[in-house]
Amino acid sequence: MAEKSLTGHRNAVDRVLSAQGFAVDLPGIGRVRIPRPEQLAYYGALGALAAAEIIEWPVAVVLAAGHWLIQDQHNRIAHQIGEALEEA
Template sequence: MRRYARQIDLPVLGSVAVPPPDKVAYYAGIGALALLQVIEWPLALVITAGHLLADQHLSGLARGLGGALESA
């Protein structure tokens, strides 16, 4: 999984990576929909997990493409 550039230090947990603001807003929006019961919490978990997996897959594809372009 990709490492985020921003880190915050929490007293109990230590250094924690913070995702970019657009991802934080997305996850907060999904959480708000679940909290307001617009969607059920299991659906919110599935949507979030799917988003994380898709993001991880796409960043791996981009990394592979970048490596191929650098070696050419």
């Protein structure tokens, strides 16, 4: 019974993490994670604003880095919740 519960929790965690994007295997580079469409739109909009010189490139880079760090923290929290569920 405990093994079935553990497998169920692990599957739930895998589904949550896979919903954050998907990965592509590129020759010579390896596995590259592709962000979700709304994240790609955010990065694209930052690039467009910087290219149109509406915002400066350093500002765009800082905003993109901050967004990436927030998403990374969210993924880490989801993983820790999954680990806690596995131990329960």
